[in-house]
Amino acid sequence: MKIYSVAEVTGYLRELLEADSMLADLWISGEVSNLSESAAGHLYFTLKDEASQLRCVLFHRARLDLTLENGMAAVAHGRISIYEVSGALQFYVDVVQPEGMGILHLEFERLKVKLAEEGLFEPARKRALPPFPQRIGVVTSPDSAVLHDIINIISRRYPLVELVLAPTPVQGDGAATGIVQAFNTINDTEGIDLVILARGGGSLEELWAFNEEKVARAIYASRVPVISGVGHDTDFTIADFVADKRAPTPSAAAELAVPHRAELEARLQALNKALVAALSRGVEQYRQRIDELTRVLSMHLGNLLTISREKLRGRELKLGSLSPLATLERGYALVQHAATGEVISHIDQVHRGDAIEVKVSDGQFKSRVTGSKKGLQAWMNSFPSKKR
Numbered sequence: 001m002k003i004y005s006v007a008e009v010t011g012y013l014r015e016l017l018e019a020d021s022m023l024a025d026l027w028i029s030g031e032v033s034n035l036s037e038s039a040a041g042h043l044y045f046t047l048k049d050e051a052s053q054l055r056c057v058l059f060h061r062a063r064l065d066l067t068l069e070n071g072m073a074a075v076a077h078g079r080i081s082i083y084e085v086s087g088a089l090q091f092y093v094d095v096v097q098p099e100g101m102g103i104l105h106l107e108f109e110r111l112k113v114k115l116a117e118e119g120l121f122e123p124a125r126k127r128a129l130p131p132f133p134q135r136i137g138v139v140t141s142p143d144s145a146v147l148h149d150i151i152n153i154i155s156r157r158y159p160l161v162e163l164v165l166a167p168t169p170v171q172g173d174g175a176a177t178g179i180v181q182a183f184n185t186i187n188d189t190e191g192i193d194l195v196i197l198a199r200g201g202g203s204l205e206e207l208w209a210f211n212e213e214k215v216a217r218a219i220y221a222s223r224v225p226v227i228s229g230v231g232h233d234t235d236f237t238i239a240d241f242v243a244d245k246r247a248p249t250p251s252a253a254a255e256l257a258v259p260h261r262a263e264l265e266a267r268l269q270a271l272n273k274a275l276v277a278a279l280s281r282g283v284e285q286y287r288q289r290i291d292e293l294t295r296v297l298s299m300h301l302g303n304l305l306t307i308s309r310e311k312l313r314g315r316e317l318k319l320g321s322l323s324p325l326a327t328l329e330r331g332y333a334l335v336q337h338a339a340t341g342e343v344i345s346h347i348d349q350v351h352r353g354d355a356i357e358v359k360v361s362d363g364q365f366k367s368r369v370t371g372s373k374k375g376l377q378a379w380m381n382s383f384p385s386k387k388r
Contacts, residue, residue: 006087007084010082010084010087011084013082014081014082014084017080017081017082018079018081020080023079023080023081024079024080025077025079026077026078026079026080026091027075027076027077027103027106028047028054028075028076028077028078028091029047029049029073029074029075029076029099030047030048030049030053030054030073030074030076031047031048031049031071031072031073031074032045032046032047032068032069032070032071032072032073032074033045033046033048033053033070033071034046034070035068035069035070040060041060042057042058042059042060043057043058043068044056044057045058045068045070047074047076047091054089054090054091055088055089055090055091056076056078056090056091056092056093057090057091057092057093058076058093058094058096059092068096072098073098073099074096074097074098074099075096075097075098075099075106076091076093076095076096076097077093077094077095077096077106077110078091078092078093078094078095079091079092080092094110094113094114095109095110095113097109102204104204104205104208104211105204107211108204108211108238111211111213111216111238112238112241114213115213115216115238115241115242116241120216120217120220120241120242121241121242126225126244126245127225127244128225128244129194129225129227129244129245129256129257130193130194130225131259132259133161133193133194133257133258134160134161134162134191134193135161135162135163135164135189135191135192135193136154136161136162136163136164136192136193136194136195136196136257136258137164137165137166137186137189137192137194137195137196137224138150138163138164138165138166138195138196138198139166139168139179139182139183139186139195139196139197139198140165140167140168140170140196140197140198140199140250141167141168141169141170141199142165142167144170144199144200145200146198146199146200146250147165147198149250149251149254150163150196150198150250150251150253150254151163153251153254153255154254154257154258156261157254157255157258157259157260157261158258158259158260158261159261161257161258164186164189164192166182166183166185166186167182168181168182169209170199170209170210171199171202171206171207171209172209175209176209176212176214176215177214179197179209179210179215179218180214180215180218183195183218183219183221183222184218186222186224187221187222187223192224193224194224194225194226194227194257195222195224195225195226195227196226196227196229196250196253196254196257197210197219197226197227197228197229197230197239197243197253198229198230198250198253199229199230199231199250200231200250201231201232201235202231202235207230207231207235207237210228210230210237210238210239210240211237211238211239212238213238215238215239216238216239216241216242219239219242219243220242225244225245226242226243226244226245227243227244227245227246227247227253227256227257228240228242228243228245228246228247228253229247229248229249229250229251229252229253229254230250231249232248232249233248233249333358333359333360334358334359335356335357335358335359336356336357336359337349337350337354337355337356337357338354338355338356338357338366339355341357344356347372350369350372351369351372352369352370352371352372353368353369353370354368354369355367355368356368356369
């Protein structure tokens with residue numbers, strides 16, 4: 001006979017309970033009692049009715065905005081297991097709501113808590129919408145007024161964009177599966193920049209496909225940003241929480257998806273004005289720089305011209321001192337043959353009777369050679385001597 005330890009028995013019972021699919025996904029109603037809160041923020045309480053009671057625990061991460069009170073009639077969702085340390089049967093709660101809420105609302109809250117814990121709603125993971133999309137996927141019913149509204153709004157605001165319809169039922173049996181398939185189609189289509197998931201308003205039951213877990217995961221897995229435009233302003237679905245952007249209506253989703261042509265034109269005009277102003281400022285700076293360079297260049301040229309003039313004046317003076325005219329001014333004369341213009345510098349160049357031309361400082365005159373005497377001393381000796 002085999003003897004088991006307490007831990008072996010409680011562990012075996014835990015495995016049996018957790019293997020039961022019904023006990024793993026269970027809604028239980030009862031009255032809250034023995035409510036207490038641990039230092040870590042976990043809630044411990046009991047759900048009881050007239051015949052029995054069940055120990056419950058709600059961990060801090062699943063509490064959200066929950067408020068529980070002793071004596072409160074509640075409905076809780078969770079799983080049954082055994083806490084092996086004490087060997088006690090325990091209900092591990094993930095959602096608890098006041099009694100009287102419909103089952104769909106309770107399921108909505110349960111899935112909301114579950115996906116929030118997994119991080120599907122985290123703002124940090126949500127992507128920015130492309131400012132100028134070229135192709136937009138639309139997941140909606142092909143026969144709905146919603147589709148026509150989206151087409152009209154986008155064609156009016158930003159006609160450059162191309163819409164790619166991924167048709168699907170948006171209500172009733174098979175709607176959730178159709179939405180998932182539509183997202184698969186969009187993900188397999190090249191060039192899609194953005195997805196609009198849209199449906200008009202309706203009751204919780206009519207919008208239920210957008211609260212299905214598989215739809216939420218399809219939105220989460222989308223390779224491009226998703227805008228959820230489901231229902232009216234007051235309608236919230238799980239799809240809204242998972243989507244990268246929530247729009248209050250399908251029409252608002254279309255407006256969020258694309259810029260407005262008039263706004264772009266105004267922006268372009270403003271940019272053009274700013275560009276012209278910047279260019280004008282640049283031209284003014286260049287003009288000022290050119291003026292400054294022109295002034296400096298003029299100053300340098302003036303200095304160079306002054307220096308050149310002074311040099312020229314010096315050369316003129318030097319040349320003037322060497323000029324024959326200056327020599328003539330001192331009483332000398334320039335003698336040339338009248339016929340040939342040859343300058344006569346030696347007496348051998350003339351003979352008696354030659355016509356000559358004599359230039360002095362203020363004019364010239366013609367003469368004829370009547371005689372010649374070679375040598376300056378002979379010429380001086382020709383003059384009679386004077387006694388002193």
